[in-house]
Amino acid sequence: MSLSVANVLGESARRYPDRIAVVEGAVRLTYRELWHDALRCGAGLRAAGVRPGDRVAVLLPNTTEFLRVYYGALAAGATVVPVHGLLVAEEVRYVLEHSGAVALVSGGPLWAVAEEAARSAGVRALQGAPMAPEPLRAAEPAGPGDTAAILYTSGTTGRPKGARLTHLNIVLNASVTSQDLLGMGERDVVLGCLPLFHSYGQTCAMNGTLRAGATLVLMPRFSGPAALAALVEEGVTVFMGVPTMYHALVEAAASDERRPVALRAAVSGGAALPVAVLERFEETFATQVLEGYGLTETSPVATFNQPHLGTRPGTVGHPVWGVEVEVADAGVDDRIELLADGEIGEVVVRGHNVFAGYLDDPEATAAAVVDGWFRTGDLGVRDEDGFLSIVDRKKDLVIRGGFNIYPREVEEVLVRHPSVAEVAVIGVPDEARGEEICAVVVLRPGAGDVGAAELVEWSKERLGRHKYPRLVRFVDAMPLGPTGKVLKRALAGVGAGADSGSGSGSGGSEGSRG
Numbered sequence: 392m393s394l395s396v397a398n399v400l401g402e403s404a405r406r407y408p409d410r411i412a413v414v415e416g417a418v419r420l421t422y423r424e425l426w427h428d429a430l431r432c433g434a435g436l437r438a439a440g441v442r443p444g445d446r447v448a449v450l451l452p453n454t455t456e457f458l459r460v461y462y463g464a465l466a467a468g469a470t471v472v473p474v475h476g477l478l479v480a481e482e483v484r485y486v487l488e489h490s491g492a493v494a495l496v497s498g499g500p501l502w503a504v505a506e507e508a509a510r511s512a513g514v515r516a517l518q519g520a521p522m523a524p525e526p527l528r529a530a531e532p533a534g535p536g537d538t539a540a541i542l543y544t545s546g547t548t549g550r551p552k553g554a555r556l557t558h559l560n561i562v563l564n565a566s567v568t569s570q571d572l573l574g575m576g577e578r579d580v581v582l583g584c585l586p587l588f589h590s591y592g593q594t595c596a597m598n599g600t601l602r603a604g605a606t607l608v609l610m611p612r613f614s615g616p617a618a619l620a621a622l623v624e625e626g627v628t629v630f631m632g633v634p635t636m637y638h639a640l641v642e643a644a645a646s647d648e649r650r651p652v653a654l655r656a657a658v659s660g661g662a663a664l665p666v667a668v669l670e671r672f673e674e675t676f677a678t679q680v681l682e683g684y685g686l687t688e689t690s691p692v693a694t695f696n697q698p699h700l701g702t703r704p705g706t707v708g709h710p711v712w713g714v715e716v717e718v719a720d721a722g723v724d725d726r727i728e729l730l731a732d733g734e735i736g737e738v739v740v741r742g743h744n745v746f747a748g749y750l751d752d753p754e755a756t757a758a759a760v761v762d763g764w765f766r767t768g769d770l771g772v773r774d775e776d777g778f779l780s781i782v783d784r785k786k787d788l789v790i791r792g793g794f795n796i797y798p799r800e801v802e803e804v805l806v807r808h809p810s811v812a813e814v815a816v817i818g819v820p821d822e823a824r825g826e827e828i829c830a831v832v833v834l835r836p837g838a839g840d841v842g843a844a845e846l847v848e849w850s851k852e853r854l855g856r857h858k859y860p861r862l863v864r865f866v867d868a869m870p871l872g873p874t875g876k877v878l879k880r881a882l883a884g885v886g887a888g889a890d891s892g893s894g895s896g897s898g899g900s901e902g903s904r905g
Contacts, residue, residue, distance in 0.1 A: 393532035396539045396561045397465035399602050400426050400458075401530055407604040410577060414625060415455050415609040422604070425458060427526055432463025435521030439494060443468025443531050446490050446541065448514070449588070450474040450483065450497040450505045453611045457587050458597070459520040460496045468531030471540045472553075473588035476501060477873055483508035490541055490553055490750065496520065535559035541750055542590055542687050553750035554687050556590070563713065563743045564690040565598035571712045572683075572695050573629060573656055575603035580653070582627045584610040584618055584636065586873045590691040591661055596631050605629075613875070615639030622651035630654060630678075633661035634668060635875035637680070638813060641671045642836075654678045660685065660692075662876045663781055663799050665806045666705045682707055684781060686767055688759065689714075690744040694779050705803075706778040714742030718773055719764070721785060727762040735782055738771040739764040770797070787879060789818035789826050794857045796828055801860060804853045805830055808846060810838035813869055815877045816860060829862040831882050833869060 395401075403412070404426035412422040420428070441447055447464040449471060451457040464471050472490045474483055483504060487495060497505030498519045509516035533539070539558040543551040569575040581600040585592030600607040608625045610618065618640055621627065632640075637659060644650070657672065659682045669680045681698075684707035685691035694716055696708035710716040720728040721737035730736045745765045748756035759766055770782040782797045789796040798816035805814040813833040818826035830850070834841060843863035850859035870881035 392535065394535040394558050394562055395465060395530050395533035396558050396598065397429070397462050397530040397533075399562060399565060399598050400429060400462045401466075403601055403604045407577060410604060411606045412601060413455055413458060413607045413609060415611075418455060420455060422601075425455070426462075428459045428520075428522070429462035430466055430526030430530075431522045431524075432459045432520040433466035433527045433530070434523035434525060436464055436467045436469065436494070437527070438523055439515065439517060439521050441467055441469050441494060444470070445494075446470045446472050446492045448472040448474050448487055448490065448492040448495040450476065450495060450501050451587075452476060452499060452501065453583060453587050453592075453609045454499070455609065456498060456520055459522075461587070461593075461597075463520065464496075465533075465539060466527055466530040468533065470538050473540065473542060473593065474505075475543065475588055475873060476586060478504070480504050480507040480511070484512045485550065486543055486553075487512040487514045489550075490543075533558045536747070538747060540593070542588075542593075544687055552752055552755055555747040555750055556687075556690055557747050560690040560744055560746060561594055561598060562602075564594050564692055565602045567712050568595045568692055569599035569603040569605075572681075572692075572697060573599075573658070575600070575605050575629065577604050579603065579605035579628045580626055581605055581607050581629045581631065582610065582618065582621055582625070583607045583631075584613040584621075585631060585633070585661075589874050590687045591631070591633075591685075591874060594690055595658070595660075595692065613639075615643030616647065619643045619647055619649065619651075622654060623649045626653040627651055628653050629656050629658065631658045631660075633875040634659060634664045635813070635869070635871060635877070637664060637668050637672050641668065641675055642812075644675045650676060651678075656681060658683060661874045663802075665803055667803070667807045669704050680704075684708075684738075684769075684779065685744075688746045688765055689740050689767075690746065693740045693742075693744060701776070701778075703776075703778045706774075706780045708779065709777050710742075710779075711744075714740065714744055716740050716779060717764070718771055718779075719766075721770060724758075725761070727764045727766075732773050732775055735770055735772045737785065738767045738769045738779070738781070740767060741765065787817075789816075789828055791818070791821075791826050791828060791857060792824040796858055798828075801828065801830065801850065801854065801858060804850055805832070805846065805860075808849050810834055810841040811846070812836075813877075815869060815879055815882055817879055817882050819862065819883075827862060828858070828860040829864060830860040831864050831866055831869070831885055833866055 404422040408423035541553040583596045683695035685693040696702040718736040812835040821827035
């Protein structure tokens, strides 16, 4: 039995050859044209020495070139290794060596880093998609359990790990997302501003859109004003983004009266979306926001706010088709002990979306997959109606004086202050209480003279005595990862610089984007 991710594009090209598959600026490619280009790229990779079963690394921005190489490599029978676009050469070298890639395809502004990394790793670097004169006759067959892509995790606790996603993982997750969750079809236009090297952008936006025969609008570099313009000018019907993108769009709309008339659904994932931001977006754009949840290791979607099951802001909905999601005792490592509804524990997942394990790391795989369940490392709770809420990451939990404090709960309160644009709550070492709660804040433009004491008092009135932040630091911007997720580990230095005492941390340093 063959089930290749390459045929996500190939089948749509057969069914809808003249539909527009992808838009990048003035470039518009039909499904027939994109599939022909992918097969030519596959033939070019074969000519460059790539054989079925080999691994091909891809370091490209969100352009049509990424799609040519991604589907071309899969059509040639290779495994794709998408490389994080913000890595330095030494980090890229590690991915190349660890994955065993035989070639690296790159170009544009990323070429210099790619060339240096490939040279030091002894891997062949190809500038741009290698296009052969004649295309492959067809895509190489692939088994459902064969590895289609190796995606490297962020490596917050050491070297990045390579998560092996199978053809079945990706095809089913893309199909469930586009059809069961969003009901996408030929008239849909999806804005693809999520990085394609990331599982959210790759499976949901790219593969999900092409699986449905819809149109993918690429945005190589995201900004609020540019995204708003694209939503309006391209007639976008489905927007997929992360919380920081929603915030940026709301801010852009404050100075731009244009509104997208075709937008029918907005999907949020990658991190918790503050309810206040969700409400502002829905009010501004008159479009319902559907929040979901998943991880690289779950291909990525595990749960989603599904209208036919009911939606509930502040939750991540119910498990998607074919997937089970439960809450287990977070303090038990060697087995899974499921908890009753209403109890906080570690979110665990099993189903067709769970990855095949970490590349060459059986110990990490065994720790992550226990009794057939994938341990997410996220703390969650399920209510009596089956809605799952993500409380926080296990590692982000703040323990103050013996009390468990969940940063997201504090963030939800602070972000409702009229002068606060963004907030991240972290724990900082404290001799008396073990950890103290520190709020790192980005103020809204024109907020005026808002001090730490005011924000502490705002929190104090709305949170229990053990929960409100005693420390506040102001930054100009949050340090962000490639998908727009706030990198809390990069804020440790900001929090550590705060003096103890109520609201005394009113200074602060500028956050850097990462």
